[in-house]
Amino acid sequence: MSKIKVTIWNENVHERAEGAFGDLIRGFYPDGIHNALKRNLAADDLDITAVSLDMPEQGLPDALLEATDVLVWWGHCAHAKVEDALVDKIQRRIQEGMGLIVLHSGHYSKIFRRMLGTSCSLRWREVGEKERVWAVDLQHPIAQGVPETFVIPHTEMYGEPFHIPAEAHVVFMSWYEGGNVFRSGVTFQRGAGKIFYFSPGHETFPIYHQAEVVKVIGNAVRWAAPALPPQQTKCWDKDPALETVYSENPIAKVDTSALHKAK
Numbered sequence: 062m063s064k065i066k067v068t069i070w071n072e073n074v075h076e077r078a079e080g081a082f083g084d085l086i087r088g089f090y091p092d093g094i095h096n097a098l099k100r101n102l103a104a105d106d107l108d109i110t111a112v113s114l115d116m117p118e119q120g121l122p123d124a125l126l127e128a129t130d131v132l133v134w135w136g137h138c139a140h141a142k143v144e145d146a147l148v149d150k151i152q153r154r155i156q157e158g159m160g161l162i163v164l165h166s167g168h169y170s171k172i173f174r175r176m177l178g179t180s181c182s183l184r185w186r187e188v189g190e191k192e193r194v195w196a197v198d199l200q201h202p203i204a205q206g207v208p209e210t211f212v213i214p215h216t217e218m219y220g221e222p223f224h225i226p227a228e229a230h231v232v233f234m235s236w237y238e239g240g241n242v243f244r245s246g247v248t249f250q251r252g253a254g255k256i257f258y259f260s261p262g263h264e265t266f267p268i269y270h271q272a273e274v275v276k277v278i279g280n281a282v283r284w285a286a287p288a289l290p291p292q293q294t295k296c297w298d299k300d301p302a303l304e305t306v307y308s309e310n311p312i313a314k315v316d317t318s319a320l321h322k323a324k
């Protein structure tokens with residue numbers, strides 16, 4: 062069985078910050094969240110590449126993007142630095158079947174808002190409170206092997222209303238010590254591509270070293286892997302009729318192919 066090609070993208074800005082803030086984060090993620098996730102997700106069925114915004118072509122050259130089955134995204138303060146042309150290319154790959162896993166503050170990333178078409182805004186509060194996560198769709202592949210409920214001791218609160226499309230399929234819900242609730246694990250489909258958003262992962266806590274959180278992300282990667290090769294899910298070619306078409310409509314005789322060039 063061929064391995065799932067996973068690319069973990071991280072803006073990698075907080076991890077390189079100077080002073081006590083950077084020191085705190087580097088204590089958990091000495092070489093960045095992307096490399097910590099790569100190590101923690103390592104498995105025989107995954108071929109994982111960790112990249113960051115400061116790398117050539119913003120970490121996602123065409124050859125890597127084309128070869129990626131599932132893209133994992135962590136961003137916060139550098140969303141605006143991601144080039145629109147790159148977002149266009151990622152969007153096309155998702156529509157062709159590439160999976161997208163968006164983590165934590167990635168809810169405001171260009172690619173997540175592009176794919177969902179909503180503001181993706183939410184309430185937030187950073188006081189290090191407790192979060193209790195509940196699996197609410199126990200049958201879902203992303204919930205397999207994950208406890209029905211588990212606690213993240215210290216987290217940033219993300220609360221409702223979360224402005225995402227009403228079609229969101231809720232796999233996980235969270236309750237916070239301060240009283241808020243949140244749809245913390247939701248799935249979508251865009252074209253042939255599966256999308257999963259998972260909110261835990263604030264950078265000043267070691268959340269990506271917590272076993273339950275790593276289990277959820279690993280499950281999500283396998284769930285979002287494309288079921289078919291991209292050449293079977295591209296759908297913008299002119300289609301030959303399977304049967305003879307007997308049309309007397311004069312428009313059918315006009316060659317309009319120039320009007321329908323693929324964008």
Ligand code: ZN
Pocket residue numbers: 165166217262263264
């Ligand atoms: Zn955060």
